[in-house]
Amino acid sequence: MLASKQFVGLSINYFWYFGILGLVVPFLSVFLDARGFTSLEIGEILAVITAAKIVAPSLWAQLADKSGKQLIIVRVGALLTLICFSLIIWAYSYWPLMFSLAMFSLFMTSILPQLEVMTLNSIRKSAKIYGRIRLWGSIGFIIVAMLSGELIERYSAEAFSYIGIVILVGLCISTLLSKQPRIANKVTLDNVSIKTKVFNTNFLLFFFAGLMLQMSFGPYYVFFALYLQNLAYSGFLIGLFIAIGVVAEIGIFVFAALFFKSFSLKTLICMSILLTSLRWFVVGHFADSDMALAFSQLMHALSFGLYHSASIAFIQRHFNTNQQSRGQAIYIGGVYGVGGAVGAYVAGILWQDGIGAVITFDFAAITALIGGILALFLRNKPIIERAIN
Template identity: 90%
Template sequence: MASKQFMRLSTNYFWYFGLLGLIVPFLAVFLDARGFTSLEIGEILAVITATKIVAPSLWAQLADKSGQQLTIVKVGALLSLCCFSLIIWTFSYWPLMFSLAMFSLFITSILPQIEVMTLNSIRKSAKIYARIRLWGSIGFVIVAMLSGELIERYSAEAFSYIGIVILAGLFISTLFNKQPRIAKKTSVDNVSIKAKVFNRNFLLFFFAGLMLQMSFGPYYVFFALYLKNLAYSGFLIGIFIAIGVVAEIGVFVFAAIFFKSFSLKTLISMSILLTAFRWFIVGHFANSDMALAFSQLIHALSFGLYHSASISFIQQHFNANQQSRGQAIYIGGVYGVGGAIGAYVAGLLWQEGIGAVITFDFAAMTALIGGVLALFLRNKPIKRKVSLA
């Protein structure tokens, strides 16, 4: 693919996942500093995560019918910036929840369309996709490390301003994108998406992923607070988070080797099962630097390898004009429902940190169930595309 298009898409991923590098570890720290309880934090995270249940499908329907993924990405980035900016002036529970929920509503329009645009631009080459997606991981690492230091140095309110800068960068980067051409649809594309969704193999994949995302609830909501309570500095918290994403980068770099050597079933099931082991380590041995660092290395499989394998699964399972809806169902159901339930249950169990071990044991058991479900997936040969690099 052309180097300019590669740079444009890579920049989109850099800013988008850079934003996650701020929100995933430090939103709870920001809310805690504003005086919210662990239950309230869990509720807020659950509500904003729940917007992923419906919103991606609505955006995807519009994208599939109009074919204008880029326009949706631009509008979503601009409105996300406007809504996120409101948190500077909203301090009470309901106004802040509303601001964050609206922000989440619009930010969910971006990633599925970027994924579709990227896959159409690179003609579904797993090798080039991994190289582009790599820049998302780099953005996450840089922002997580800088944010931890800035928040500790200046106060948790720095969270708001860092987010505004990142969202502005994301919006500006979308202005340089070009809408990729999509091949004309063939008659096979007219098969009802319901048949694809209610296929046994997809349902196993869906519920395995849902359990995995439920298990991430305690990590996404309370991990940074957990380490803070264990007397780790803001910079060290950023370092530990970065370790996971650096390991994830390694997976993206060498993704082709994994895809040549193992089936999707093996990649998905092993990623989820090892995630269960990861949460057990976090819950019981986080006071050990080495154990915590080791658990973060498993993030390469928990997120990086699982994400790449799941994208390949969806790409194979759905037809060309079903891709946006397939992505939306996956993100809305797995990340939306799973993430919301996981965040809410984590808020119930956490009890201001007293229930930390129980909360991560819940995460480990949930991931274990997901991994067992994934073991029943049917093995399918991985379709290899000719690289355009």
């Protein structure tokens, strides 16, 4: 049984970590647009800060796997993230702002893989407890997204900077109050090289399917809030629609164990990616309808929530305990880093200040469809109890 203090500490860390994402993911493009950047420049900036995820997680993960001290890395990462983000208050031109945000992303990406490993070590990889802890990240995302939309509309896009600083201060404080979990059995596993695991055919299929999925998220992460703003939705409604997606995501995390008992891992991954393709088609062609937009956001439960849980399960099953941080880092760096950067850059080219919105989301739909087809070739193995169940 996870001690209540440890449960609360981990939950608060997720709350603040995903809280900053609840600000940055929907509203960074709004902030950059208000500072006069073009859609191409916004796409370039988002691509560069996303590309920071390619290298950084692996560097931090090697240190974490060797030392076993994930919490120290989380604390240092949180402090440096706060410092770098604060620089955007004074950075108005293209290169200084890109540098500040790239460094922010570089240190931000050091946090989540270690936080995931700490959590899974603490809960003995129980899907039920993981879902309860992880949902506090979703709650943080919702609260920040809704409040930020209102505050930015009421005061100006510059409120973005100050909201972010408050959240990151909260993250720094929460990491200082956390404790490094004890691992009952020190690593005494086989010495199979991580390269063998990485270049395994099944892992490569999983990796490239995820890569295509994250590419498809490029237009959503970069331009979704601006897209709705151009369709005359208010700041509050933009935050509300984003919150709908995260509420649906919470439902998946709460009931994740039921999905894992009822479906194979391959089925969950395929279903998540293929339905994401439908989601982007709906966003691109029917976003002027409140009902269609709400429906597409409810699908976030599958395209993010269910896929995230399934991917964590896959990685936990595929890599040994002494390879977990590196496995997470390779996944985040490659899939989220490369996939996210390419998706953001292509979205910036296709968007054309809103004229190419439909084409951009069609690109997302086709990309996710390709990812779903790749996932169909995964080997269908039963879910091993120690993975996340």
